[in-house]
Amino acid sequence: MKNVTSRKSPNKKVAAKRPPKQKPILIRGGHLIDPASGIDAPMDLLLRDGRVAKVTQPGKIPAKGTQLINAKGLIVAPGFIDIHVHLREPGQSHKETIATGTDAAAAGGFTSVCCMPNTVPVNDDVKITRWMQSAERGAVVNVFPIAAATLGSMGERITDFAALHDAGAVAFSDDGKPILGDEIMRACLEAAAKLGVPVIQHAEDTRLTVGCSMNLGPTSLRLGLRGMSVESESRIVERDIRLARETGGHLHVAHLSTKKALDAVRRAKKEGVHVTCEVTPHHFVLLDEHVGQYNTNYKMCPPLRSEEDRDAMVRGLLDGTIDCIATDHAPHAFHEKQQEFERAPMGITGLETSLPIALQVLHHHNGLPLRRIVELLSTNPAKIVGLKGRGTLAVGSHADVTIFDPKKKWKFYAQDSRSKSKNTPFDGWEFGGANWLTITNGKVIFTAKGPKVR
Amino acid sequence: MTPTLKPAPQNSAILPAPPGSLLDIEHLSVEEIEEILESAAAMQRRLAKSDSRAALMRTLAGRRVALLFYEASTRTRVSFEFAAKNLGAFTTVVTAAASSIEKGESLVDTGYTIQATGAEAIVMRHPSSGAAALLARHIHVPLINAGDGMHEHPTQALLDAFTILRHKKTLRGLHVLIVGDIFHSRVARSNVQLLSKFGSRITLCGPDALLPRLASTLAPGVVVSRDFDAELRSADVIMMLRVQKERLAGLDLNVADYIAQYQLTGERLRAAKRGAIVMHPGPMIRGMEITAQVADGAQSVIVEQVQNGVLTRMAILARAFALNEQGGR
Numbered sequence A: 001m002k003n004v005t006s007r008k009s010p011n012k013k014v015a016a017k018r019p020p021k022q023k024p025i026l027i028r029g030g031h032l033i034d035p036a037s038g039i040d041a042p043m044d045l046l047l048r049d050g051r052v053a054k055v056t057q058p059g060k061i062p063a064k065g066t067q068l069i070n071a072k073g074l075i076v077a078p079g080f081i082d083i084h085v086h087l088r089e090p091g092q093s094h095k096e097t098i099a100t101g102t103d104a105a106a107a108g109g110f111t112s113v114c115c116m117p118n119t120v121p122v123n124d125d126v127k128i129t130r131w132m133q134s135a136e137r138g139a140v141v142n143v144f145p146i147a148a149a150t151l152g153s154m155g156e157r158i159t160d161f162a163a164l165h166d167a168g169a170v171a172f173s174d175d176g177k178p179i180l181g182d183e184i185m186r187a188c189l190e191a192a193a194k195l196g197v198p199v200i201q202h203a204e205d206t207r208l209t210v211g212c213s214m215n216l217g218p219t220s221l222r223l224g225l226r227g228m229s230v231e232s233e234s235r236i237v238e239r240d241i242r243l244a245r246e247t248g249g250h251l252h253v254a255h256l257s258t259k260k261a262l263d264a265v266r267r268a269k270k271e272g273v274h275v276t277c278e279v280t281p282h283h284f285v286l287l288d289e290h291v292g293q294y295n296t297n298y299k300m301c302p303p304l305r306s307e308e309d310r311d312a313m314v315r316g317l318l319d320g321t322i323d324c325i326a327t328d329h330a331p332h333a334f335h336e337k338q339q340e341f342e343r344a345p346m347g348i349t350g351l352e353t354s355l356p357i358a359l360q361v362l363h364h365h366n367g368l369p370l371r372r373i374v375e376l377l378s379t380n381p382a383k384i385v386g387l388k389g390r391g392t393l394a395v396g397s398h399a400d401v402t403i404f405d406p407k408k409k410w411k412f413y414a415q416d417s418r419s420k421s422k423n424t425p426f427d428g429w430e431f432g433g434a435n436w437l438t439i440t441n442g443k444v445i446f447t448a449k450g451p452k453v454r
Numbered sequence B: 001m002t003p004t005l006k007p008a009p010q011n012s013a014i015l016p017a018p019p020g021s022l023l024d025i026e027h028l029s030v031e032e033i034e035e036i037l038e039s040a041a042a043m044q045r046r047l048a049k050s051d052s053r054a055a056l057m058r059t060l061a062g063r064r065v066a067l068l069f070y071e072a073s074t075r076t077r078v079s080f081e082f083a084a085k086n087l088g089a090f091t092t093v094v095t096a097a098a099s100s101i102e103k104g105e106s107l108v109d110t111g112y113t114i115q116a117t118g119a120e121a122i123v124m125r126h127p128s129s130g131a132a133a134l135l136a137r138h139i140h141v142p143l144i145n146a147g148d149g150m151h152e153h154p155t156q157a158l159l160d161a162f163t164i165l166r167h168k169k170t171l172r173g174l175h176v177l178i179v180g181d182i183f184h185s186r187v188a189r190s191n192v193q194l195l196s197k198f199g200s201r202i203t204l205c206g207p208d209a210l211l212p213r214l215a216s217t218l219a220p221g222v223v224v225s226r227d228f229d230a231e232l233r234s235a236d237v238i239m240m241l242r243v244q245k246e247r248l249a250g251l252d253l254n255v256a257d258y259i260a261q262y263q264l265t266g267e268r269l270r271a272a273k274r275g276a277i278v279m280h281p282g283p284m285i286r287g288m289e290i291t292a293q294v295a296d297g298a299q300s301v302i303v304e305q306v307q308n309g310v311l312t313r314m315a316i317l318a319r320a321f322a323l324n325e326q327g328g329r
Helices: A002-017 A098-108 A126-133 A161-166 A182-195 A218-223 A231-247 A259-271 A307-319 A354-365 A370-384 B030-048 B050-056 B075-086 B107-116 B131-136 B154-167 B186-197 B213-217 B228-232 B245-250 B255-262 B266-270 B302-327
Strands: A025-028 A031-034 A039-042 A044-048 A051-056 A067-070 A075-078 A080-085 A110-115 A142-148 A171-173 A199-201 A251-253 A275-279 A401-411 A430-440 A443-447 B064-069 B090-095 B121-126 B143-148 B175-179 B201-205 B222-225 B237-240 B277-279
Touching: A031 A370, A075 A370, A080 A098, A080 A354, A080 A370, A098 A110, A098 A430, A098 A443, A110 A401, A110 A430, A126 A142, A126 A161, A142 A161, A161 A182, A171 A182, A182 A199, A182 A231, A199 A231, A218 B213, A231 A251, A231 A259, A231 A275, A259 A275, A259 A307, A275 A307, A275 A370, A307 A354, A354 A370, A354 A401, A354 A430, B030 B050, B030 B154, B030 B186, B030 B302, B064 B075, B064 B107, B075 B090, B075 B121, B075 B143, B075 B154, B075 B302, B107 B121, B107 B131, B121 B131, B121 B302, B131 B143, B143 B154, B143 B302, B154 B186, B154 B277, B154 B302, B175 B186, B175 B228, B186 B201, B201 B228, B213 B222, B222 B228, B228 B266, B245 B255, B277 B302
Parallel strands: A025 A067, A031 A075, A080 A110, A110 A142, A142 A171, A171 A199, A199 A251, A251 A275, B064 B090, B064 B121, B121 B143, B175 B201, B175 B237, B201 B222, B237 B277
Antiparallel strands: A025 A044, A031 A039, A044 A051, A075 A401, A401 A430, A430 A443
């Protein structure tokens, strides 16, 4: 560790002598959508010193001395934020590293990701939380850890929320496992409320899902697989809503998948309970029957559900009940997925297909305005985990920008993914809409290949 | 409203498997099933005469069949072994306990290894649903599913159909009653798929814990019933399934109640439709789902099922090699 630091120090000295003069970036000719500022119009954007310096009418900023990006025909949006990813470090770097995972994030248009604590060891300690954020990890986008809510995510003893929050944790969760006990969940909500951060719950009553590997329905019965019921999710969501109501804490429901749980969230919101929720792209596109012949790239938790549930997710996105889209990016090595269905690990990658799916399904097929897409991918996730100066392009905010082409026809191939793992069900899918360029903290970290990019 | 994203051409309709494989009944056509049953009948005729029996031995003379058994089995394993040997093939049996499987070798690696040693067909029994589909995606020799978890046991359904057709003219319109632990039964799933393709009337009968109402969605023509006695009055075929006591305990189901409602007794059989045949895929638990009197009675075709198992599996093995060679052309 020491060697690494000493080797780096000469560079630092050089940097100190002659600070790298990065040219301001001028994004010109694009259509700027920043829901937080109420902007949905052709605007130019100047980024300087890692911040948004100017937002003006088109053509008002001289290009001289800037790095010019021509965004004609493209949408300029505040950088996307994925509040549910698994970067697998520390401990499972054969699946993904913080470097490779954030590279995939950049390709998908994400400038910030919140990484779940189910690493090895579990991120229940400030040392791990800090380690994840260290520059040595080589992250190309902002990484905001979500710390474990209970020690070892065992659901028994609460972690030191204040210390973890100080170390950079933006939320608390035992993701992958639910916080089952009423009293411990109550304690988590209370501790989180003091810090103004959410408790993110993986809502699954694991007492009802022993040995289950997919959704309970005709497909699971036909395939001879034990199925997870709708109630295994909705019961926990209902219980958590009650606790959020009683404690005043902020409950964020991770990867919602059932109509029943969504209806509970909808009622709670009307009632004024502090509850937010996310849905993954796969849960608003795919069905349990797509598992086909035991294709483990369709195995995740919560599982793909029935058509009724899937359609409810789309409706929830359209009517605003669902606050944001999160990928639950869960990389697994090829050999791990090439196992018996019941034995293969849960989860799929998703960082590079989230925007294209949202554009295709929600915008093109269901007419959801692009402004709402940006809300779901940037504005709202920033609000949920309280990222100040992100999820917006207001002057002074961080220079995190995603420029995307809402119409580009292209095919996604898993082999081209920047993630270390290729476990995606979307291999070979055709999309109308793609990320074009990603800027994090004023630096261009991704450009789509193609004639448009200079 | 409904998302219209089109998935890339995908797996449900097509089974990626080496030619000649038999993974399940669901993806077989009526014609394919008929061919197998006709071939099994031919096997029976040829086995009956000594000269044609010797000719049969040349069908797969010197060919190598590996029997990969991750789960205990008596009749399936023995009948596959005899079936292969009746056709002149060599067999080797690999069991989980006496192999590298115990050392943690993955299924796919085990398959690669067996194939690399020269196996030209693999017959596999595995406790996990979908194991056959998994292995079939990775090998190039035909794979025959000898039972995968709770999913399917296709060769059992084929031998059951063969047996039924020895006693009944046609499967079409036949009322087949399948009784017992349907939920955990791969035999039931395969039989439902097969009988449904041929237009049989299928009634599944058992308590809720072992037979969810959802089972009526398994295939067209399937009905779920809780009234064994009523169904017996019209059943042409009564297929009893094994019920494991441990499972009942886990489900908080009373053994005495189960026996009272669903055991096939002599008394019940007397009240059943005349000419009904009694089947059981084995292993039987006498005194549980069936009484000894019925199991050994005149209407029972249980021993015949086992005998037909050898014939059917001969047909399946011969087909596997023939189709694999054609496919490799």
